[in-house]
Amino acid sequence: MEPLHIVLVAVITAAALFAVLAPRVRSRRLRERFGPEYDRAVLLHEGDVRAAEHDLTDRLALRRRVRTVPVEAADRDRYLAELRGLQALFVEDPRQSAVRTARLLDTVLTDMGFPGEDRPEVLSVDHAARVPGYRDARRVLADPGADSEELRRSVVADRDLIVELLHEDRSGILARH
Known part of the structure; x- marks a missing residue:
């Protein structure tokens, strides 16, 4: 096999692996961050994990826009x-x-x-x-x-x-x- 083919196969394999693992990593991070709220979101979206995770991601964006200050x-x-x-x-x-x-x-x-x-x-x-x-x-x-x-x-x-x-x-x- 030529070096170009080896590189091409490696890139395609890496991309496929990323496509499979990235959503799992994202789901795990959201589950860890939100705990019981993750399960509640999935329940509210009638088991649609993708919709629930979209909702939780929207919450993260909303929280980034909210500026809080500590209490004196x-x-x-x-x-x-x-x-x-x-x-x-x-x-x-x-x-x-x-x-x-x-x-x-x-x-x-x-x-x-x-x-x-x-x-x-x-x-x-x-x-x-x-x-x-x-x-x-x-x-x-x-x-x-x-x-x-x-x-x-x-x-x-x-x-x-x-x-x-x-x-x-x-x-x-x-x-x-």
């Missing part, structure tokens, strides 16, 4: 103090605690620059593990018949996202209330 230290301390108070309130009034914790989370997200629309999608890029809890908390708050266990999970999910957003160690909050 004084605001972070104030938010964490308020969060401790809301956790204590849960014993007396679980629904009010859940509603006010959700409101605090919305304030933190707004202060950081997260858009009101598409909020779960934008959050899913950097906080994918927390987004199912965020979505569930919103569902619980919309249900006037939610029981105290559902409300507790709502408060915990919102608390965990607030703490993650503020880059604070959760153990410090739990120890102080």
